Amino acid sequence: MSVPEEYPADLRYTAEHEWFRPEDGRVGITAHAQHALGDVVYVELPAAGARLTAGKPFGSVESVKSVSDLYAPVDGVVLEVNPDLAGAPELVNHEPYGGGWMIRVQAEALPDGLLTAAEYRRLVEA
Numbered sequence: 001m002s003v004p005e006e007y008p009a010d011l012r013y014t015a016e017h018e019w020f021r022p023e024d025g026r027v028g029i030t031a032h033a034q035h036a037l038g039d040v041v042y043v044e045l046p047a048a049g050a051r052l053t054a055g056k057p058f059g060s061v062e063s064v065k066s067v068s069d070l071y072a073p074v075d076g077v078v079l080e081v082n083p084d085l086a087g088a089p090e091l092v093n094h095e096p097y098g099g100g101w102m103i104r105v106q107a108e109a110l111p112d113g114l115l116t117a118a119e120y121r122r123l124v125e126a
Contacts, residue, residue, distance in 0.1 A: 006031035008097055012073065012110065013120035014055075019097065020073035022110060026101040027073060029061065029092060032124045034100070037063040040092040043085045045070075045102055050078045054111045059102070061092065073114060074107040 007030070011019040017033035020026075034040065042062040052058050052072035059070040082101050084091055092100040115123065 007117040007121050009117045012114035014073045016071040018073050025105045027103050028101040031096045034093050034096045038065040040089045043089050045081050046078050048078050052076050076105040076107040078103050079106050080104040
């Protein structure tokens with residue numbers, strides 16, 4: 001069974017709808033999450049050097065509908081914040097797995113609870 005493009009196979013996912021790319025440490029929200037939020041108008045993110053704890057909030061995303069917390073997929077340190085989101089938060093809607101990434105993290109390890117693309121798809125379809 002193939003996984004739709006809205007759930008890229010090279011990513012790992014949280015039940016809270018964040019994704020993590022192990023190869024470069026980037027973090028963002030899923031296509032499912034951005035669709036549920038609606039038009040993103042603001043993203044609040046930690047500064048480089050901030051320490052993250054898996055499962056704990058690290059920022060928030062504000063849309064025309066609501067404000068939602070962002071949850072860290074891994075323990076680690078923020079290496080970089082996407083500078084493009086300050087002036088164009090809508091990138092989260094248009095390119096959730098590309099230009100809409102939020103932070104890049106140096107992860108300490110991959111937690112056991114991260115989901116594969118197929119597992120994440122089953123979660124959102126349930």
